[in-house]
Amino acid sequence: MSRVKIGLIGSQFAAEIHAESLKMVPDAEVVAVASPTESHVRAFASKHAIPYWFTDYRKLLEMEEIRMVALSVPNDLHCPITMACASADKHVVVEKPFAMNLREADLMIDACRKAGVLCMYAEELCFTPKYVRVKQLADEGAFGRVYLVKQSEKHGGPHAAWFWDVRRSGGGVTMDMGCHAIEFFRWFYGKPKATSVFADMGTFVHSGRTKGDDNATIIVRFENGAAGLAEESWARAGGMDDRVEVFGSDGCAYANLHMGNAIQTYSEKGYGYVVEKATSSKGWTYTTWEEIWNYGFPQEMAHFVDCVKNGKQPLETGEDGRAVLELVCAAYASAGRGRRIELPFRTDAERPIDLWLDSNTARPT
Numbered sequence: 001m002s003r004v005k006i007g008l009i010g011s012q013f014a015a016e017i018h019a020e021s022l023k024m025v026p027d028a029e030v031v032a033v034a035s036p037t038e039s040h041v042r043a044f045a046s047k048h049a050i051p052y053w054f055t056d057y058r059k060l061l062e063m064e065e066i067r068m069v070a071l072s073v074p075n076d077l078h079c080p081i082t083m084a085c086a087s088a089d090k091h092v093v094v095e096k097p098f099a100m101n102l103r104e105a106d107l108m109i110d111a112c113r114k115a116g117v118l119c120m121y122a123e124e125l126c127f128t129p130k131y132v133r134v135k136q137l138a139d140e141g142a143f144g145r146v147y148l149v150k151q152s153e154k155h156g157g158p159h160a161a162w163f164w165d166v167r168r169s170g171g172g173v174t175m176d177m178g179c180h181a182i183e184f185f186r187w188f189y190g191k192p193k194a195t196s197v198f199a200d201m202g203t204f205v206h207s208g209r210t211k212g213d214d215n216a217t218i219i220v221r222f223e224n225g226a227a228g229l230a231e232e233s234w235a236r237a238g239g240m241d242d243r244v245e246v247f248g249s250d251g252c253a254y255a256n257l258h259m260g261n262a263i264q265t266y267s268e269k270g271y272g273y274v275v276e277k278a279t280s281s282k283g284w285t286y287t288t289w290e291e292i293w294n295y296g297f298p299q300e301m302a303h304f305v306d307c308v309k310n311g312k313q314p315l316e317t318g319e320d321g322r323a324v325l326e327l328v329c330a331a332y333a334s335a336g337r338g339r340r341i342e343l344p345f346r347t348d349a350e351r352p353i354d355l356w357l358d359s360n361t362a363r364p365t
């Protein structure tokens with residue numbers, strides 16, 4: 001059977017990851033890319049040998065042969081473009097965080113269901129080889145009864161202006177990276193219901209640049225009695241730090257994705273690329289290798305392509321993206337109100353961050 005023809009919408013950071021990842025998937029063929037800035041999209045198409053490029057994504061959706069579309073656009077465009085993909089009968093991969101609010105999430109899920117297309121939620125931590133191995137150990141009982149899983153992502157702040165504008169991003173680091181940890185917990189524990197969220201957050205370093213939180217600690221409790229502890233930061237100098245810790249009645253594991261895998265390099269002159277969002281390559285550094293493979297992006301895309309080609313149910317769906325968003329909203333409400341929030345959490349907030357910003361509770365800035 002022929003390869004799955006794919007369109008990419010967006011041509012910057014995550015789109016590069018999608019394009020490079022899809023080159024490693026034998027059943028995938030990227031045939032078009034769309035993005036509003038002509039010079040960017042043209043250069044992107046040329047670099048990745050993609051035959052068609054458009055400045056209007058609706059033109060890409062008119063291409064009959066495209067079966068799957070991967071979105072790498074700012075968060076406030078996830079809903080309208082997903083709805084357009086569903087109307088055009090395209091299976092759609094939506095990057096994290098799934099949507100700006102729960103109403104949008106419901107619309108997206110509903111539109112895809114009615115159109116009979118897959119709505120796939122791009123959470124690569126469920127495909128990260130090192131973390132997949134840790135989950136295998138937990139599932140075979142190596143740690144006994146697991147009572148705490150910690151997941152943490154930290155760097156010095158995002159690369160593009162829209163992330164810092166909460167009207168477009170919907171929130172700060174809890175929205176941007178807390179969503180990774182929350183889905184990691186759900187996946188790791190086998191997707192039990194979450195029962196409560198407690199969060200503390202502040203804008204410690206970047207208050208001149210954003211109204212969003214730049215450092216957050218989030219505790220999620222699940223119906224299996226276990227907890228997830230997320231530590232997220234846009235305020236940490238030194239490039240991307242990503243790690244998992246697991247604690248159980250009979251054992252524990254520490255998995256450091258970057259520093260634990262890296263080449264320990266010393267350079268007085270510095271060199272080209274260290275790791276995502278590193279700001280210096282001089283002195284001792286932790287040099288990454290096969291970065292996107294170690295993160296699980298090609299494995300994630302291979303899974304989504306397999307689902308489209310062979311009619312399989314995706315491991316990560318719009319429903320998972322919505323469940324994460326509900327917990328993100330609850331985390332902002334918890335930090336705003338200064339107390340634990342019980343689940344399910346219903347809110348008509350336009351953006352998760354509003355639940356924190358609109359609070360009267362004193363918060364650190």
Ligand SMILES: NC(=O)c1ccc[n+]([C@@H]2O[C@H](COP(=O)([O-])OP(=O)(O)OC[C@H]3O[C@@H](n4cnc5c(N)ncnc54)[C@H](O)[C@@H]3O)[C@@H](O)[C@H]2O)c1
Pocket residue numbers: 009010011012013014015034035036037040057071072073074075077095096097122123124160162176
């Ligand atoms: N899974 C991950 O680890 C990961 C990493 C980075 C980003 N992301 C997510 O991917 C999404 C994109 O982030 P990014 O870092 O690539 O942002 P970016 O700013 O680097 O790129 C955004 C792209 O969207 C395009 N765009 C803007 N308006 C558009 C429109 N109307 N139609 C089509 N394209 C449009 C821009 O031209 C640009 O090419 C976000 O939701 C982000 O959270 C996920």
